[in-house]
Amino acid sequence: MTAAGLFGTVARYAYRSQIGRCGTILNGGRQKQWLSQCQYRSKRFFTVLGVESSCDDSSVAILQIPDSGNPTLRFHGKVTADTTKFLGINPITAFQSHRRSLSPLIQTAIEYLPGQKPDIVAVTRGPGMISSLDVGLQTAKGLALAWGVPLVGVNHMQAHALTVRLCRALEGKGLDSPKYPFLSLLVSGGHTMIVVSWSLTDHEVLAETIDTAVGDCIDKAARVIVPDEIVKSKKDTNYGKMLEEFAFSDCPGSGYEVSKSDVVGDQLQERYGWRLPVSLGGAKKEGHRGLMKFSFAGLRSSVDRLVDTRKNAGGDNWAEVEERKALSKEVMRRCWEHLASRVIMTLEAMRKKDIDIETLVVSGGVASNKFLREVLRKQLDFYSFDKVDLAFPPIEFCTDNAAMIAWTGYEMYQAGYESTMDIAPFRKWSLQPLDEAVHNVERDWEENAFGILGVSGWKRRATD
Numbered sequence: 070m071t072a073a074g075l076f077g078t079v080a081r082y083a084y085r086s087q088i089g090r091c092g093t094i095l096n097g098g099r100q101k102q103w104l105s106q107c108q109y110r111s112k113r114f115f116t117v118l119g120v121e122s123s124c125d126d127s128s129v130a131i132l133q134i135p136d137s138g139n140p141t142l143r144f145h146g147k148v149t150a151d152t153t154k155f156l157g158i159n160p161i162t163a164f165q166s167h168r169r170s171l172s173p174l175i176q177t178a179i180e181y182l183p184g185q186k187p188d189i190v191a192v193t194r195g196p197g198m199i200s201s202l203d204v205g206l207q208t209a210k211g212l213a214l215a216w217g218v219p220l221v222g223v224n225h226m227q228a229h230a231l232t233v234r235l236c237r238a239l240e241g242k243g244l245d246s247p248k249y250p251f252l253s254l255l256v257s258g259g260h261t262m263i264v265v266s267w268s269l270t271d272h273e274v275l276a277e278t279i280d281t282a283v284g285d286c287i288d289k290a291a292r293v294i295v296p297d298e299i300v301k302s303k304k305d306t307n308y309g310k311m312l313e314e315f316a317f318s319d320c321p322g323s324g325y326e327v328s329k330s331d332v333v334g335d336q337l338q339e340r341y342g343w344r345l346p347v348s349l350g351g352a353k354k355e356g357h358r359g360l361m362k363f364s365f366a367g368l369r370s371s372v373d374r375l376v377d378t379r380k381n382a383g384g385d386n387w388a389e390v391e392e393r394k395a396l397s398k399e400v401m402r403r404c405w406e407h408l409a410s411r412v413i414m415t416l417e418a419m420r421k422k423d424i425d426i427e428t429l430v431v432s433g434g435v436a437s438n439k440f441l442r443e444v445l446r447k448q449l450d451f452y453s454f455d456k457v458d459l460a461f462p463p464i465e466f467c468t469d470n471a472a473m474i475a476w477t478g479y480e481m482y483q484a485g486y487e488s489t490m491d492i493a494p495f496r497k498w499s500l501q502p503l504d505e506a507v508h509n510v511e512r513d514w515e516e517n518a519f520g521i522l523g524v525s526g527w528k529r530r531a532t533d
Contacts, residue, residue: 119475122205123197191478194222195495202494258284316397
């Protein structure tokens with residue numbers, strides 16, 4: 070569908086919503102019940118249309134929040150760009166996929182609007198790939214203008230942090246769970262960070278990666294460890310899922326246990342003659358430059374060197390399947406324990422300051438890994454943080470999705486914020502405000518943005 074066709078559909082639908090209609094309407098061969106204006110006013114709903122296009126997922130959602138009762142996700146659709154031949158994200162292919170996919174998704178989503186136009190349109194503004202972001206942002210602007218409703222530009226990482234609040238709201242656990250402050254471990258192919266959320270708009274980044282993200286490390290390890298025939302048989306580039314499925318394909322559980330000594334490393338070295346390094350293993354003393362940092366580049370390089378050495382000696386069949394599976398498990402174990410170590414350090418530091426953290430949210434694409442969930446829970450229990458609620462979104466909400474964008478747009482709007490129509494996308498948009506003492510950072514519209522409210526394009530609205 071062309072843009073003109075889509076906005077024509079929006080305009081006609083907006084008009085139909087204004088006049089109201091009772092009864093059954095046939096739409097594309099399917100029956101749909103439309104609410105009359107009198108029926109609609111009897112139970113007020115706040116409706117959000119959400120659009121996500123930060124990377125290679127085109128996603129659209131219709132989220133409905135009633136005055137009383139549980140929110141409902143009336144529609145949630147996603148199309149992922151086919152980048153299998155590139156063995157990963159390809160910006161041009163992703164851009165073309167967004168141009169093809171977003172309008173049909175929105176056309177379908179419109180059929181699920183509850184007899185009205187949405188109250189707001191929420192869209193990812195950043196961080197992400199500029200070309201991909203711009204497709205979603207311009208589409209959302211057009212929709213907001215056609216309907217005459219506010220636009221809310223959402224920070225993608227803020228949305229990941231708030232995903233558990235969305236999920237708990239959908240489960241009927243209220244609109245304010247977990248309560249602030251809560252801690253988030255945000256893990257994906259592009260981000261690895263620990264964030265404390267003091268409020269909706271006040272987020273402090275406590276730890277970040279100094280090199281590559283954990284998801285990128287896992288993906289690249291999977292490409293060299295998982296047998297080629299398995300990689301080629303897959304229809305997507307979800308290498309993290311591929312690595313986990315391969316590692317545990319013949320056993321029901323991981324058998325993971327926390328130990329202060331590296332028992333597993335000793336066993337692997339004795340059996341196979343190799344041991345993977347511990348990332349920033351010595352950085353546990355106060356003042357150490359790597360104390361509250363993540364690093365995965367060294368681990369990734371070690372895997373590459375190991376595989377290259379073995380290939381030079383044995384060719385493409387460099388290891389038996391069992392050894393490859395052992396290496397797969399060990400890569401994940403090292404990554405997950407590194408994540409857990411910084412989480413434990415953070416909680417210990419907050420405990421010393423008498424800051425009570427009840428919930429640790431783990432979100433982002435990597436959060437769908439079941440082994441990660443097991444390692445984090447056991448590590449928290451081992452180090453006396455068994456009372457900390459470990460909150461993971463359902464797997465379908467761990468990866469990029471429009472539902473979390475719709476929810477974050479709703480929360481921002483209810484707090485009194487909406488976006489102006491001249492906003493542009495951000496390739497980088499930090500959750501944390503820029504330190505006023507730092508003067509050598511260029512604040513470029515597509516390069517460096519800091520803080521949820523520290524960017525241009527917000528306007529306050531009157532709230533009750």
